[in-house]
Amino acid sequence: LAPNSPEARDIAYHFHSYTDAMAHAEQGPQIIEHGEGVFVFDNHGKRYVEAMAGLWSVGVGFGEDRLVAAAAEQMKKLPYYHNFAHRAHPAAIDLAEKLVTMAPVPMSKVFYTNSGSEANDTVIKMLWYRSNALGKPEKKKIISRNRGYHGVTIASASLTGLPNNHRSFDLPLPGILHTTCPHYWKEGRDGESEEDFATRCAEDLDAMIQAEGPDTIAAFIGEPVMGAGGVVVPPATYWEKIQAVLAKYDILLIADEVINGFGRTGNMFGCETYGIKPDAIVMSKQITSSYVPFSAILLNDRFYEPIAEESGRIGVLGHGYTGAGHPVGAAVALENIKIIEERDLVTKSAENGAYFREKLSQFARHPMVGEVRGVGLIAAVELVHPELGDTLPAGKLGAAMNKLLFERGVISRAMMDAMAFCPPMIIEREEIDLIVDAFADALTELEKMDFA
Ligand code: PLP
Numbered sequence: 001l002a003p004n005s006p007e008a009r010d011i012a013y014h015f016h017s018y019t020d021a022m023a024h025a026e027q028g029p030q031i032i033e034h035g036e037g038v039f040v041f042d043n044h045g046k047r048y049v050e051a052m053a054g055l056w057s058v059g060v061g062f063g064e065d066r067l068v069a070a071a072a073e074q075m076k077k078l079p080y081y082h083n084f085a086h087r088a089h090p091a092a093i094d095l096a097e098k099l100v101t102m103a104p105v106p107m108s109k110v111f112y113t114n115s116g117s118e119a120n121d122t123v124i125k126m127l128w129y130r131s132n133a134l135g136k137p138e139k140k141k142i143i144s145r146n147r148g149y150h151g152v153t154i155a156s157a158s159l160t161g162l163p164n165n166h167r168s169f170d171l172p173l174p175g176i177l178h179t180t181c182p183h184y185w186k187e188g189r190d191g192e193s194e195e196d197f198a199t200r201c202a203e204d205l206d207a208m209i210q211a212e213g214p215d216t217i218a219a220f221i222g223e224p225v226m227g228a229g230g231v232v233v234p235p236a237t238y239w240e241k242i243q244a245v246l247a248k249y250d251i252l253l254i255a256d257e258v259i260n261g262f263g264r265t266g267n268m269f270g271c272e273t274y275g276i277k278p279d280a281i282v283m284s285k286q287i288t289s290s291y292v293p294f295s296a297i298l299l300n301d302r303f304y305e306p307i308a309e310e311s312g313r314i315g316v317l318g319h320g321y322t323g324a325g326h327p328v329g330a331a332v333a334l335e336n337i338k339i340i341e342e343r344d345l346v347t348k349s350a351e352n353g354a355y356f357r358e359k360l361s362q363f364a365r366h367p368m369v370g371e372v373r374g375v376g377l378i379a380a381v382e383l384v385h386p387e388l389g390d391t392l393p394a395g396k397l398g399a400a401m402n403k404l405l406f407e408r409g410v411i412s413r414a415m416m417d418a419m420a421f422c423p424p425m426i427i428e429r430e431e432i433d434l435i436v437d438a439f440a441d442a443l444t445e446l447e448k449m450d451f452a
Contacts, residue, residue, distance in 0.1 A: 032206035035062025057290035091330035112325030117151025133310030147229030202241035226268025227259035231380035266350030266376030294329035353377035404442035
């Protein structure tokens, strides 16, 4: 590497997120310079299909001029303002109204934050505040799920149910519990039907609540469809059964729609896909197509009112972020949602998602494929080794496949051995074919590799 090359300078100065830092120099940085539609281009001019929409987030694709214009216009008019105390700015008000209006279930208020992690962190604080407000200070535990992903701040990393996010960080925090992951292919027992598995998930939750004491549990949080935990599509009746348990014990339900929201599952919200009626919805990523960092929490009356009353009693809710509801983010979110609605990207996501999953299903019988799963325009292909099976360390096949796809001009993401696909919602069928063809070719290559 030339000493002044971007690669050399990246290795010299840049401490990456989610990276084995010791392997970075050897692995070599992959530097993406610009994007157009579903494609991104590296600093050598090579083109890739961004089959993960960045981090499950660039819904309207790269290079959308309308978002650039909305940001520029807002920057000129009012580049910054906040919502502390009683201050506001028009973009934050317009967006709050829009989000409440489009919510899949009745919601009353919007609280702004900057990232998915911060939003979930805020939800935890709001839950604790609410329990104190209701005179139930012991009702503070939160139940999340194994393999759920809710972020990386101290509290949201605790909600996250992946070992990677806990180990060597001294997490999770006490009072944050994890119940069964609703992944039938992995967690289902021999002879157990998918329906029976869903029942068992609900029974496991009920047993946990009983063991902890129902009066100690404030809320249950989950992604309608799990993303980073491996694109886990729950059994059809899972959410209905879970909600029945929560209703028995006066436990709030939080839907983390950070990946699912704004069309990903083939409906505007994952809650619609699964008949989920949450008390709060957490949104980020596709709310601005990630052109600007932004997140929001929608709260219903049941959640909001005790909090509002407590702030009236004790004076001032002591929580809020400098950048929350940022005017540029809010303006971009409004324009982004307008694009999703005008171009009907939700229907497009459902229709092209069905086409994509149909194409991927051709791999289901391949000896190196354990499961093909997905809903809407989010999917995963789980790789297995026909001879080595579980003796092969988890993640080896995924890492190899990731590399093979990258070489073939497709950016996917390996979550252990599950290859995830979550392309921009503007993707056309010919572009889906590019992903599928590259995958077929890479799979043939993977078969030839020696993992023993
Ligand atoms: N919640 C879900 C469902 C996510 O997928 C993510 C990020 O991938 C987060 C929360 C955390 O969001 P952020 O990375 O913006 O903090």
